[in-house]
Structure formats: structure tokens, C-alpha cells
Amino acid sequence: MSITVPAPDPALAVGLDCPLRVLDLDGSRLPDALLDPHLTDIDESALTNLYVDMVRVRRLDTEAFALTRQGHLVLWPPLLGQEAAQVGPARALRTEDWVFGSYREHAFALLKGVDLAEFANVWKAYAHGGWDPQEIRMAPAQIIIGAQSLHATGFAMASKLDRSDDVALACFGDGATSEGDVNEALVWASAFQAPVVFLCQNNQYAISEPVRVQSGTPLALRPTGFGIPSMRVDGNDVLAMHAAARIAFERARSGGGPTFIEAVTYRRGPHTTTDDPKRYRDEAELEEWTAKDPIDRVERALERMGANMEAVRAEAKIRADELAKELRAAAEHAVAPxxxxxxxxxxxxxxxxxxxxxxxxxxxxxxxxxxx
Ligand SMILES: Cc1ncc(C[n+]2csc(CCOP(=O)(O)OP(=O)(O)O)c2C)c(N)n1
Structure with missing residues (x-):
């Protein structure tokens, strides 16, 4: 295999001035020359499915948080506010593709079809890894910040050597971009043009450390120094995230190498159930991001499309309630090893x-x- 290292090129990044967005806060559709060609099949029914996914993911999060407070789980890293940043890319994956995530990737686990009893065991500390990674093609939750980016890159290099078109997705946070592991992964992915997509959910904080302290430039600029094309996307816009992920997966699958996506979003909950964010951020900031809620935005978009929102909400609630019930039963009845x-x-x-x-x-x- 020949090794070519592309030259750094800031023009490789898009969305640096303003994150790419196709759904405005009021639910209206904004044209975007890059993303629109990848959304032509998204009609009312497809958008409804994404909406239901996000409602279910939020319910999973709320229920798990409550289960932790009630002593049925021992720890929970909430994803409130990050539903679109995960559901958009998760629904752009093929079943064969692999996800290598951190501890906050609950939407990926759910949408990849994790068994909820095995999932509950992870957060009850009853299992080392929980689910069978081979079965759902998702590695166990990685606690060592950034390490999964190397695993994903290694997988992608192997996929290329095998002449397979399976793609690896590495998910990590803004804080992880300061880790050596992520930077090493970018070097290897670039050098071998590996079919890996780096999804950085910039939720603005690494526990109490704001991203502005870690980086004076947008995170999406960094991969360009490694010769990796990059997109800075509104992470609370499920359609923009879906389209960006489709572009990145397609590039990886067709031999175009790695892509970096920075999803600009916000962690509205605590870092984990053992954290108190009131100690390091103010209420106004939280309110500002609550107004950019990813689910509300899709509701408004569906309303504009003429969807029967009463029926859509009712259906989503039924599906979310079923999920919560199943998770609760799994957490309450888990048997200690x-x-x-x-x-x-x-x-x-x-x-x-x-x-x-x-x-x-x-x-x-x-x-x-x-x-x-
Ligand atoms: C190598 C390593 N260093 C430090 C920690 C402690 N730690 C746990 S979570 C965290 C913050 C990670 O922030 P970020 O990457 O932004 O992800 P987020 O939790 O916001 O999703 C740190 C420093 C760790 N788990 N691993």
C-alpha cells in the first residue's frame, strides 16, 4: 500500500464561519448546496421517523437518569440536547458499519439494536462491556477519552486491506480532540486514507472545561492540518447531521478516505449523574441552548409540512413509553454477577x-x- 500524506489545506473545511444548517429554528427549510443533494429522499414520512427516533432516545435518557437516582443504575452520562447529533449520523449508517463510541453514544446503541438488558447491565456495573460488539457492530462504551478513535481507524485500515466497504465511525467529544490518541488517529487515517469518519460532538464542555479554553479555533479546522476534509455542522439540526454523515460515509466507502464532522451542540444535562453543572456554567447559557432544542425544531418542520402532529406525537409517545418500560424492567430485574x-x-x-x-x-x- 503506498502512503501519501496530503498537504494541510484550510479550504478542506466547510462551515467554519457558520455551522451548516438546513432546518432553521422555526422549522423552515434553508437551502444548502452541499447538503441538499443528500436529502432528496427525506419526505414527511422519513422526517417523522427521525422525529420518533429522537423522542425515543430522549426518553431512554430521561428514564436512565431517573433509574440512576432511584438506585437501579449506578451511573449515567446524559445526552439531553445531543439527540440530533447522534440520530442523524446513526440513521446514515448501514447495518454492516461499525461504531466506536465513548460512554455517551446511547442513540447509536439504541438504533443499532442493542439488547436493553445488556445495555442496562453496563450502567448497573454488572458487565464489563455489556453487549456483543460483533452482533450489533458497535464496540463497548470507551471510557478512556479518545482511545476509540484509534480503534476505529485500525478497523478502517483493516477494512481497506480486506477490500471491504465497511466503514468505521469514531464518536468522541470536544475534550477528546486535545488527546494524543485522537491526533494519532487522524495521522494514521490520513496517511492510509482509511474509511473512517470522525464525529466530534462539540457539546461545549469536557466536564467543567469549556471548549474555548481548549481551542482558539473551531475544532473543524484541526483535521485540515492532517489533510482531512471537515464539516462544521449545526449539531441540533438532524437533517444537516444526516446529510453530512451521508457525504462522509459515501466518501469513505468509495475510497475517498476519512472525514471529520464537528457537530456544534450542547450538553444540557450534567456530565454524568455525579456532576453538578451549576458550579461551572450559568443558567442563561442553558436557556439559550434549550431554545435551540433539536426535537422542537423537527416538530415545527413537520407542522410546516402539514403533518398531523397530534397523531405523530401520540405515536412517538407510545413508542417512547414502551422503550422506557422495557429499560426499567431490565434495570430492576438485572441479576448481579x-x-x-x-x-x-x-x-x-x-x-x-x-x-x-x-x-x-x-x-x-x-x-x-x-x-x-
Ligand atoms: C484519558 C482520559 N483522561 C481523562 C479522563 C477523565 N474524563 C472523563 S470524561 C472527561 C471529559 C471528556 O470530555 P469530552 O471529550 O468533551 O466528551 P463529553 O464527556 O463532553 O461527551 C474526562 C477528562 C478519562 N476518562 N480518560
């Missing part, structure tokens, strides 16, 4: 060290038996 299970699946064959640790745990458990 035996403590020894934490030593399994670490290695194919347990090492002496693992066996020693397991023996120590058993001895300790036996020593306190009856004292609890």
Missing part, C-alpha cells in the same frame, strides 16, 4: 497474577463472612 466474574474475560487463559488476585478475593470474602 458473582464477584468472581470480574476476573473472567480479562484473558482467554487466566494468568498467574489474575488467579492470585482471585484467590485473594475469595480468602478475603471468606474472612469477613458472618461479620456483615
Amino acid at each position: 458473582h464477584a468472581d466474574a470480574m476476573f473472567e474475560h480479562v484473558y482467554d487463559q487466566p494468568t498467574k497474577r489474575i488467579q492470585r488476585q482471585q484467590a485473594e478475593r475469595r480468602a478475603f470474602a471468606a474472612s469477613i463472612e458472618g461479620n456483615r
Whole structure:
């Protein structure tokens, strides 16, 4: 395989001045020469499906948050406000494509068809990875910031060597772009023109650190230094996100190499259920982004298209309620694994060290038996 490193070119980035948007806040359709050709099949029915997806994703988020507060899950990283940034690209994936995400990629997991019992086990700390990655083609949630971008790039390089047209999607946050892993992934993806798409959900914060402290330039400018084309997109516009992802996946699939998408959005909830965002951001900022709600915007667009919104809302609510009920049942009835299970699946064959640790745990458990 020959290696060519493209020269840095700021012209590789679009949307730097103003993120690409095709749905305005009032739901009206804005023309966009780049994105429009990739949205020709999106009629009222297709937009309704995206709407229902987002409502279900939001309900999953709300229910999981409540389950955590009620002690049925142990931790939850909310995605409130980021529904469009995930649903748009998720619905542009083929079943065969792989997702390598962080811990906040709940829409991808849901839309890729994760088993909710396995999903609940992850956030109940009952499982190392939860679901079978091969089955749904989504890697386990990655807690090490940015590491999944390397996994996605490695997968994409292998896909190219196999002459497969499977594409890898790496999802990470704004904070992750400061990590070496993400920058190394960009180098490799560019050098090998790997079929990988980097989706950076710029939700404005890395826990309490605002993105403006991490970068003086738009994040979408960075990949151009690696020779990677980039799009800065309104992450609260599900159609713009869908079209941008279609462009990127098509480029990857047809041998055009990697693409970087910066979804400009906002995390309206806390970083996780253990965080208090009131300590580092003010109410006005939250209100400003609440007014840009991604679901409200699609409701307005559907209204403009003449959809029967009463029926659409009712249908979405039924689907969301079903999902919430299933998740709750899974979380409440999950069976705790035996403590020894934490030593399994670490290695194919347990090492002496693992066996020693397991023996120590058993001895300790036996020593306190009856004292609890
Ligand atoms: C390598 C590494 N460093 C630090 C952390 C601690 N940490 C957990 S989440 C987080 C912030 C990540 O922010 P961002 O990439 O913007 O993603 P977001 O959580 O906003 O989705 C940090 C620093 C970690 N998990 N891994």
C-alpha cells in the first residue's frame, strides 16, 4: 500500500464561519448546496421517523437518569440536547458499519439494536462491556477519552486491506480532540486514507472545561492540518447531521478516505449523574441552548409540512413509553454477577497474577463472612 500524506489545506473545511444548517429554528427549510443533494429522499414520512427516533432516545435518557437516582443504575452520562447529533449520523449508517463510541453514544446503541438488558447491565456495573460488539457492530462504551478513535481507524485500515466497504465511525467529544490518541488517529487515517469518519460532538464542555479554553479555533479546522476534509455542522439540526454523515460515509466507502464532522451542540444535562453543572456554567447559557432544542425544531418542520402532529406525537409517545418500560424492567430485574466474574474475560487463559488476585478475593470474602 503506498502512503501519501496530503498537504494541510484550510479550504478542506466547510462551515467554519457558520455551522451548516438546513432546518432553521422555526422549522423552515434553508437551502444548502452541499447538503441538499443528500436529502432528496427525506419526505414527511422519513422526517417523522427521525422525529420518533429522537423522542425515543430522549426518553431512554430521561428514564436512565431517573433509574440512576432511584438506585437501579449506578451511573449515567446524559445526552439531553445531543439527540440530533447522534440520530442523524446513526440513521446514515448501514447495518454492516461499525461504531466506536465513548460512554455517551446511547442513540447509536439504541438504533443499532442493542439488547436493553445488556445495555442496562453496563450502567448497573454488572458487565464489563455489556453487549456483543460483533452482533450489533458497535464496540463497548470507551471510557478512556479518545482511545476509540484509534480503534476505529485500525478497523478502517483493516477494512481497506480486506477490500471491504465497511466503514468505521469514531464518536468522541470536544475534550477528546486535545488527546494524543485522537491526533494519532487522524495521522494514521490520513496517511492510509482509511474509511473512517470522525464525529466530534462539540457539546461545549469536557466536564467543567469549556471548549474555548481548549481551542482558539473551531475544532473543524484541526483535521485540515492532517489533510482531512471537515464539516462544521449545526449539531441540533438532524437533517444537516444526516446529510453530512451521508457525504462522509459515501466518501469513505468509495475510497475517498476519512472525514471529520464537528457537530456544534450542547450538553444540557450534567456530565454524568455525579456532576453538578451549576458550579461551572450559568443558567442563561442553558436557556439559550434549550431554545435551540433539536426535537422542537423537527416538530415545527413537520407542522410546516402539514403533518398531523397530534397523531405523530401520540405515536412517538407510545413508542417512547414502551422503550422506557422495557429499560426499567431490565434495570430492576438485572441479576448481579458473582464477584468472581470480574476476573473472567480479562484473558482467554487466566494468568498467574489474575488467579492470585482471585484467590485473594475469595480468602478475603471468606474472612469477613458472618461479620456483615
Ligand atoms: C484519558 C482520559 N483522561 C481523562 C479522563 C477523565 N474524563 C472523563 S470524561 C472527561 C471529559 C471528556 O470530555 P469530552 O471529550 O468533551 O466528551 P463529553 O464527556 O463532553 O461527551 C474526562 C477528562 C478519562 N476518562 N480518560
